[in-house]
Amino acid sequence: MTDLMIIAKEPVPGRVKTRLTPPFSPQEAAELARAALAxxxxxxxxxxxxxRVLVLAGEPGPWLPPGFTVLPQVGGGLDQRLAAAFADCTGPALLIGMDTPQVTPELLCAGADFTDHDAWFGPAADGGFWALGLAVPDPSLLLGVPMSQPRTGALLEARLRAAGLRTGRLPELRDVDTAADALEVAALAPATRFAALYRSITGVPEGAR
Structure with missing residues (x-):
């Protein structure tokens, strides 16, 4: 079986989803982050x-369901933090972020199946990535990849293929970073906690885009 990991920040006002403010207040942005994480x-x-592993910057709260091991994020850049998460794994591993509340168990099952693949790559609409799966976790595949740039995803996928890994592609998902992202994702996944909270805060009707 595969280790399933999520890397996240504790949803504290002023520390998460700062690009949502404005139009949202820091408290509302943190509540949306908490819903997306949930x-x-x-x-x-x-x-x-x-x-099931939560790689966390901060402290776990009542939003964390049972059955998760909590690992503190190491210091350094995001590439180092991601590499450290994979270094903790002794077998196949799939890692996602907290910014795609529309993710489904079906998508995760696909990315956790290494029967015909050595790696899985989940591209994000902003040029990054929302998922990375490795049949044999190798932290060096992440170290030195420039993060949070428009070509981050392309550079990482190219590195996987250059390493000779049979790399499968998961569907592209949109991270929730801006208010426009939040509107789009809430419309795409209306049954999520995130979408319900978004509608409650904004008054935007279900399905509106």
């Missing part, structure tokens, strides 16, 4: 796994 954790909890 949706992502629920998706992971619904998939069979060797371990």
């Amino acid at each position: 949706d992502s954790l629920a998706a992971l909890a619904a998939v069979p796994a060797a371990r």
Whole structure:
């Protein structure tokens, strides 16, 4: 079985989803982050796994369901933090972020199946990536990849293929970073906690884009 990991920040006002402010207040942005994280954790909890791991910057709260091992994020850049998460794994591993509340157990099951692949890559609409799966976790594949840039995803995928890994592609998802992203994702996944909270805060009707 596969380790399922999610890397996240504790949803504290002023420390998460700062690009949502404005139009949202820091408190509302943190609440939206918490809802997105809860949706992502629920998706992971619904998939069979060797371990379910939360790689966390901050402290766990009542939003964390049972069955997760909590690992503190190491210091350094995002590439170093991601590499450290994979270094903790002894078998196949799939890692996602907390910014895609529309993720489903079906998508995670696909990315956790290494029968015909050595790696899985989930591209994000902003040029980054929302998922990375490795049949044999190798932290060096991440170290030195420039993060949070428009070509981050392309550079990482190219590195996987250059390493000779049979790399499968998961569907592209949109990260929730801006208010426009939040509107789009809430419309795409209206049954999520994130979408319900978004509608409650904004008054935007279900399905509006």
